[in-house]
Amino acid sequence: MKEQGYLALVLHSHLPFVRHPEAEHFLEERWFFEALTETYLPLLERLQRLANDKVPFRLTMSFTPTLLAMFSDLFLQSRYVRHIESLIELAEKEIWRTRWQPPFHRLALLYHHRFTTARQLFVDVYRRNLTQPFRELADRGVLEPIASCATHGFLPLMDYQRVAVRAQVLLGVQAFEQAFGRRPVGLWLPECGYHPEHDRILKEAGVRYFLADAHGILFGSPRPKYGVYAPVFCKSGIAAFGRDLESSKSVWSAIEGYPGDFDYREFYRDIGFDLDHDYVRPYINGDGTRVNTGIKYYRITGKTDDKQPYDPDRALEKASVHAANFMFNREKQFEYLRSCMDRAPLVVSPYDTELLGHWWFEGPDWLELLIRKVHFDQKTFRLISPMDYLQLHTRNQVVQPCMSSWGYQGYNEVWLNGSNDWLYRHLHKMVERMVELAKQHPHAAGLRRRALNQLARELVLAQASDWAFILKTQTHTAYAYRRIRDHLHRFSHLSDAITRNAVDEAWLAELEATDNLFPFLDYRLYAPTNGA
C-alpha cells in the first residue's frame, strides 16, 4: 500500500559566533561546548547508528555560518577538548562522591560514560570538526543540509536596506558551499522571518525553497488550497513550506509537550548550583559564578520542588512511548488530511536542533526511536525532505506568503520592542556607511581591501538577531550589550580609519584574528552593480 503522506522533520542548527581568545575562560563560550556535548555529538552518534543499521530516513538540517565557523575553528576545538576533559575529571570525582548514594552513583557513572564517549567521538572519530560527519551523512543520502543567513540576521527588519538582506543571504549560501561542497537547495530564514520579495533574493542565490510559519502561508494570497500541507510557489518560483503547528505543539510546548514529562531530566537541578562551592569551583566559570555543568541528577517529578533522582531506564521508556505517540498522532493526522485533500499531504515539523539534547535531554533518543518506529511499525507515512516533495509534486499553487515569523505573536515584535528598538538606527547607519565606502572603493587592494572586508564582518556580527533576542528575554543581557558595543565601536573606528586612509595594520590584524569568520567575504557584496 502506498503511503498516505509525508513527514518532513527539519532541525535548525544555530549558535551566535562567540569566540574569546582574549580570556582564559569565557562564560558564553560554554553555549558552544554544551551544544556539542548535549546535542550535536549525541545526535551524530544516533544518526550514524541509524545509517549503519540501514534504517531508511530523511532528515533536513539547516546550519548557520556562525555555527559552521565555530565547528571548524581550531581555537574553539581545543577549548572544547579542554572543556570535555575537565568534565570527565569532574565526573570521576562525582563517581567517588556519590559512592554511598546508589541512585546518584549510577548517574555519575552514566555521565562519565557520556563524556568519555563525547571526547572519543570528537577527537578520534570526527577529528575535531563536526562539519565532516554532517557532510558524510549528507553524502549517504539520509541528511538534506540547507543553508541559513550569515549571522542569523532577522530579515524582515532589514528590509529597509535590501542590500543588507542580500548580503546576509549570499554570505550564508557561500559559507554553506564552503562547508558542504555543494549548493544548498534550501535556506532557513532566521526565525522563519519572511518578508515579501525576499524570495527573489533567494532565487538569485540559487536556493529553491524556504520555510515560513503557518500563518505566513495560511494568510497568503490567494488562499492556499492545501493550507500548509503542500508547498506553494512564490511568483519568483521559489517554494515556501509552512510549519505544521499540530506536530509542533507536542514537542515545543514546555507544559503540554513531551519535554515536560515528569520522568524526564530536570534542567534546573545541576551540580554546578547544588553542590558546595569549593568543590565545583574548578569546573565552573573562571570567576567562580555558578553555571550549569551538565551533570544533573534529578527528574522533573512534578510541579514540586521536591525532585526525585533521575531514572534513565524509565526516561528511555518514556521517550519510546512518546515516539510512538508522535507517530500515532501523525498517522491520524494523515488519515484525516487525506480525506480533505486530493493529493498526499506533507507535514513540516521544524525544531531548533538544541531542543534535542540540551533543553530536552532525552530528545536525541526520542528522535532515533521515532525514526525507527516510522520505518518498522507503520506504513501510513514516510520521512522525506522538502526538496523530495517538490520532486514528487512539481506543480504547486502560486501564493504570495505574508510577512511573518515563528517568534512570539508571529511577526516582528520579539526583535522590535522597548528593550531593543534602539538598535536599529545604529544598524541602519552602519549599512549606509558600508554601502557608501564599498561604492567609493570599487577596486580596493592590500590593506584597504582587508579593512573593508573586516568592516563588513563587524557589520554582519552586529546584525545577529541573537542580540535583540537576548535583550528581549533578559538573560545574558550584559553580554549582548557588550557585543553590540564592541562591533559598533570596531566598525566606527575602522570606517573612520578607511576614510582618513590611516588604517593601523596591527590593530586590523588583531580584529581579523578575533572576529575571524568568513575568510572568503568580499566587501563588494555591499555595492551590487545590478541594483538590489
Add this chain to the structure above:
Amino acid sequence: MVKDPWWLYAYWEIQPAVEREVRNQLAPGEFSGLQSVLRVYDVTGREFPRQAANAWFDTPLSGLANNWYIHVNAPNHSFVAEIGLLTKASRFLALARSNQVTTPRFGPSEEIDEEWMTTEEDYWKLFGVTAGVGMGSSPSGLKELMERKLFSPGAFSPGLFSPVKRPQAQPFWLAVDTELIVYGATDPKAAVTVQGQAIKPKADGTFSVRMALPEGTQTIPVEATSPDGQETRTISPAVTRQTEPQKAEGRKQQAAGSRQKAETSQ
C-alpha cells in the same frame, strides 16, 4: 518599520540646521501652540507623494522623543510617515519623510484562485488541523477564534521554550547536607583502595576522596599495598551521621510543626 499588522515603529534624527530652516518659515504668531507631530499617511495602492494619500492622521509627540510606536490598526496597508511641526492653525511643516512600509495581513486573503479552488469549509478545516485545535473542529468556530485574535501566531515556538522553572517564592527554608573527605598519604608507588575501590596516590604519595555522607554509619577501610606487593597496611575509620529533626522557631511555627513531623517519620 513594521512591528505587526497593527503597529509601526519610527525613529528619526533631525539635523539642527534643518530644524532651524523650517522654524524660520514660521510666522511670529505661529510659535505659540506649536506641536511636534508624526503625520502618518495611508498610501495603500497609491504612488505617494505623486498621488495623494488615502487618508492620514497626526500623532502628537512629546518634545524630546526620537522614536515612536504608531498604532495604525490596519493590516495589509501601506504607510509613509512625516515628522514635522503643526501650528495651532493646523499648518504642517514637514522636517523629514520616512520610507514606505506595508503591514502584513492577519487573516485569510479574500482572493481565491480559480485553478486551486477552495471553499470556506475546506480552508478552515485545514486551518484547524494546523492550528492545533484538533481535527474536525467547526469551521465557523475556528474563524471566530481567529477573528478574536485567540489564534496566536508564533504559538509553540522556540522563543517561548524553556524548561518550566518553578518560581522561587516560598516560605523561609533551610537545607543542609554533609560530605566527608577521607585523605591520607603513603608511598607514591603503593596501591591504595578505599572501601575496595582503587585510588591512585599523587606523585607526593597523598590521596584524597570526597564523598556525600548520607544518614547512617559508614566504615571506611583504607588499605595500602607496598610497591613490591609484600606488605599491606589498613586503617578503618567509622563515621556516623544522625540528623536530629529540624527545629523551626518564629512566625510560622504552626506550619513548621507539621514539617517537623514529616522529618522525624523518615
